[in-house]
Amino acid sequence: MGKPTGFMEFPRELGxxxxxxxxxxxxxxxHDHLTDDELRNQGARCMDxxxxxxxxxxTLAGMASGCPINNLIPExxxxxxxxxxxxxxxxLHKTNNFPEFTGRVCPAPCEGACVLGIHEPPVTIKNIENSIIDHAFxxxxxxxxxxxxxxxxKVAVVGSGPAGLAAAAQLNNxxxxxxxxxRDDRIGGLLMYGIPNMKLEKWIVQRRVDLLADEGVEFITNTSIGVDITAxxxxKDFDAVVLCTGATKPRDLPIPGRDLxxxxxxxxxxxxxxKSLLESGLENTHYQNSPVENFINAEGKKVVVIGGGDTGNDCLGTALRQKCESVINLEIVPQPxxxxxxxxxxxxxxxIFRVDYGHEEAAAVLGKDPRMFQMSTVEFVGDGQGNLxxxxxxxxxxxxxxxxxPPFSVVPGSEQELECDLVFLALGFLGPEHIISEQLNLETDAxxxxxxxxxxxxxxxxxxxAAGDCRRGQSLIVWAINEGRGAARECDRYLMGATELP
Structure with a gap:
């Protein structure tokens, strides 16, 4: 490394x-970037x-350890x-097709595995990655x-999330x-519609999609394979097909009152x-008259989010920007x-216990962290007219x-009622939808x-x-890119008898 003693001289800093x-x-x-000099010091913290x-x-203990796309981080x-x-x-581009995405929304398992992190705050890898790609653009x-x-x-890629886009980029190369x-009206999958704009602005997604189109990738929207075109x-129309449909079946909570x-x-x-933001030109008053059918407006509402993780946190940040009256986040697990x-x-x-952007915002606006740990929801209560x-x-x-x-028991006498107008279920996903697999007689796992x-x-x-969440289950964006690239490699080998794709 250029500065072998950097980790002893410079503290960890973020923008x-x-x-x-x-x-x-x-x-x-x-998020703001650090200055070039500040970034230089952060790069110096990378140990030899x-x-x-x-x-x-x-994968250790069921979770990623280190970068699944094997970014050449010390380099x-x-x-x-x-x-x-x-x-x-x-x-950076040797291993990662989309560092402008991962540098913003990846949870950075690389930093969790940083050697410096054994006894000091780890290197700011994610922030440096994001700065590199933004500077390059x-x-x-x-x-x-x-x-x-x-x-x-000719190859068809079904689904345009990170796995599908990575597969398309590599196969086109x-x-x-x-x-x-x-099947949606815009390309990007969860990058476009699953991740809120304040975490990943949609012009950044569209910029990369436009680059791929300029390189020769054809994009067809509003087309559901299995419905508009049979599998x-x-x-018949393509020499190979790569399925990157994601894990889009949400886990439900079938308790009394679920239909309220x-x-x-x-x-x-x-x-x-x-979608409403994009259709209304990113106006921050869009929720007054949303152009989207059945738009869900949290303005003035008491909101409860059931489930943690990124999705639950994104619901917190979204509800606060819609000017909700209050927000509570229930998690059934103990506080880390x-x-x-x-x-x-x-x-x-x-x-470990982390404070993400939505938690920080709720605490700043409402006076306390919105999370309640070790809480189980047993019933949705109606008003007698079908409303929650x-x-x-x-x-x-x-x-x-x-x-x-279950691996827990109910605490006697602990039942209570929480007043709310809206509940959002952020309980993860069960796997892919199966219209394509049924039409093709595709085998599925347990x-x-x-x-x-x-x-x-x-x-x-x-x-x-098959690659990404539809193959491995709900996972990280870096695993999706890893699998999209890997599926492209094996698809290329199938088509040509050999491959030079990594």
């Missing part, structure tokens, strides 16, 4: 965020650690320390680069003619909000510790599991995902590959 009270007044991103666990991309940290920005973006270094030769082979089918017809008006899946809420527990050693992902009025909850004790039952081995991505149907 400043706009104050919560101000940023909830609009839908824009709120011998074995850089940050880019190993392993581009060294470039930044030495002011070699062009070399830094070249190094500002300098005009990221341009369309279509392949010089076409193979004559190999010279194949790629058509991406998306059999798709097989005011109970919604989180992704329905988030996607309609983003502030430091790693003994059974959660490095380089596992640190399961409240929810009944109870505390649970994880130290007293029920024999032949969790209902499309059955295909990791690193192979081949299904039981010749010429059909």
């Amino acid at each position: 400043a965020d706009r104050k919560p009270e101000l940023r909830i007044l609009d839908w824009n991103e709120f 650690c011998g074995i850089p666990f940050c880019h190993t991309g392993k 581009w940290n060294d470039h930044i320390y030495n002011g070699r920005w062009q070399e830094a973006i070249d190094s 500002d300098q005009g270094w990221v341009v369309a680069n279509p392949p010089e030769v076409r193979t004559g082979k 190999a010279g194949h003619s790629v058509t991406v089918y998306e 059999d017809q798709l097989m 008006k005011g109970v919604h899946f989180a992704m329905e809420y988030l996607s309609k909000n983003t 510790p502030n430091e790693r527990a003994a059974n959660n050693p490095w380089p596992q992902w640190p399961k 009025r409240a929810i009944k909850v109870c505390e649970v004790d994880w130290s007293k599991p029920v024999e032949n039952g 969790r209902s995902n499309f059955k295909a081995e990791h690193e192979q991505y081949t299904t039981n149907i010749e010429g059909v590959f």
Whole structure:
């Protein structure tokens, strides 16, 4: 490394965020970049650690440890320390098709596996990655680069989320003619409609989509494979098919009162909000007269979000920007510790208490952290006219599991009612929808995902590959990119007999 003692000289720093009270007044991103000199110091903190666990991309204790796309992190940290920005973006693009996405919304398992993080705050890898790609775009270094030769082979990619876009980019680079089918009206999948604008502004997604189109990728929207085009017809029209449909079946909460008006899946809420923003030109008063049918408006409402994670946090931030009256976030698990527990050693992902942007905003606006831990929802309570009025909850004790039952027990006498007008279920996803798999007689695994081995991505149907959340289940954006790239490699090998794709 250019500064072997940098980690002893410079503390960890991140770019400043706009104050919560101000940023909830609009839908824009709120993170600022560090200056070039400050970034240079952060790059200097990358140790000459011998074995850089940050880019190993392993799964430990069921979670990612290190970067699943194997970003060459020490290499581009060294470039930044030495002011070699062009070399830094070249190094970053060797492994990552979309660093402007991962630099914004990836939870950074690389930092959780940073060797420096054993005893000091880890290197600010995610922030440096984001700065590299933004600088490269500002300098005009990221341009369309279509392949010089076409193979004559045609590939259909179903789904335009991060896995689908990564597969399309790689297959197009190999010279194949790629058509991406998306059932929504815009390309991007969860990048476009699943992640709120304040985390990932949609012009950034569209900028990359436009680059891919300039390189020769064809995008077809408003087309549902299995409905508008049968899966059999798709097989006839293309030499190979790559399924990247995502895991879009939400986990429900089938308790009394589930059919009351005011109970919604989180992704329905988030996607309609983003669509409304885009249709109304990002006006921050769009919720007054939304152009989107069945738009869900939290203005003046008492909101409860059931479930944590990124999706639950995004619901908090969205409801606050819509000027909700109050917001509560229920989690059934115990509150994590502030430091790693003994059974959660490095380089596992640190399961610690975190304050994300939505929690910080709720605390600033409403006076306290919105989360209530170890709470189970037992009933949605109506007003007698079909509308949600409240929810009944109870505390649970994880130290007293029920024999032949759940790993927790209900705390006697803990039941209470929480008044609310809206509930958003952010309980994760169960797997992909199955209209395509049923039409193709595609095999599925025990969790209902499309059955295909990791690193192979081949299904039981010749010429059909599966990658991303539809194959592995709900996961991280970096795993989606990893699998999209891997499926492209194996699809190229199938078509050509050999491959040069990584």
